Amino acid sequence: MHIWAKTAFAAGVFVLAPGAAQAACDVDKPGSEMTHQEAAKVYHCLEKELHAGYMQGDKRWIPGDFVTDYRGWKAASDFPAAPGFHGERYLVTFVNPVGEAEYMRFKDEGAMMPAGSVLAKESFTINDEGKVSRGPLFLMEKVAAGSSPATGDWYYMAVTPSGTPMTMDVVSACSDCHQSNFGKRDGLGYPVEEVRAKP
Ligand code: HEC
Secondary structure, three states, X not given: OOHHHHHHHHHHHHHOOOOEOOHHHOOXXXXXXXXXXXXXXXXXXXHHHHHHHHHOOOOOOOOHHHHHHHHHOEEOEOOOEOOOOOOOEEEEEEEOHHHHHHHOOOOOOOOOOOOOOEEEEEEEEEOXXXXXXXXXXXXXXXXXXXXXXXXXXXXXXXXXXXOOEOOOOHHHHHHHHHHHHHHHHOOOOOOOHHHEOOO
């Protein structure tokens, strides 16, 4: 093997531009027309690369074990969920052992997640040309009562597809939408109904 070929191979996914994904996962139809099974196939093609991207670099203020461990937690949906306004974005949500029992009840009202619950939501997109891109990892951590009244005692965090912690005003960028829409159930959005996993 030529030396350049070896180098290119070893560099693998890490030379990809942020968000770009292996073309091997692309499909021949618009993301909005995917069946659950087809979306699951794309996810299986992409999942290792997605996680490797989130794992890159220092997680700074984000607890590193959330990013390392979430794939071993309970998956809240059987298929990638596509609740987006324009059907491009697919999501896969995981809940840690502390939060699992309560989250998986998918209560419409009165959910109350225990402190120490963590939710991790992977994302990817499939555009109108069937091109697949990696999206951010979204995280929510339930903290002790009274720690963060403005956000319902949730800490919101996000990591770019290439592993960088995202800087944002979590109240306006995350919490306002969760609290105003889902305040009656502890801020939880839940995966769309048709893909929810069994407890
Ligand atoms: C415009 C409204 C809106 C905003 C803004 C928003 N979310 Fe969400 N979020 C939702 C909805 C709706 C769901 C459930 C469906 C889904 O998964 O998209 C959800 C689900 C989640 C979940 C899975 C747990 C759950 O609630 O079921 C996490 C984690 C999450 N969001 C984190 C974030 C973070 C971090 C931000 C800020 C960067 C953010 N969200 C901004 C609406 C929003």
